[in-house]
């Protein structure tokens with residue numbers, strides 16, 4: 001977290017500083033660049049520091065998923081589509097023991113198998129994951 005700077009705040013600058021904070025928190029990254037706030041190569045649209053994005057923005061939307069096509073992470077498929085120029089491929093079953101999920105809360109990377117076996121929470125920090133993701137897991141993980 002950025003520290004406040006007590007004494008520098010003035011009422012007239014309140015709105016402008018808020019907008020600057022929003023811009024800093026939400027970042028859109030297009031290939032070939034990656035979002036350097038994360039320990040893994042990640043791209044997305046309006047990504048916040050916990051990997052929520054323009055499309056999935058609830059408290060529990062705090063994972064980024066790795067794609068089989070490029071091996072990069074994105075918060076969701078729409079993010080992938082809007083930031084690269086190739087079609088998505090799910091994470092391959094032969095690589096389920098490799099890190100394929102990023103917890104946006106603690107920064108842990110989870111093997112695909114660990115994520116799929118988890119009970120919708122991060123095994124490292126306990127953060128709740130969106131249970132609704134199970135409905136479209138076949139888009140992200142090879143069946």
Ligand SMILES: [Zn+2]
Nearest residue numbers: 067069070088
């Ligand atoms: Zn890709």
Ligand SMILES: [Zn+2]
Nearest residue numbers: 053055076079
């Ligand atoms: Zn997205």
Ligand SMILES: [Zn+2]
Nearest residue numbers: 103106122125
């Ligand atoms: Zn975590």
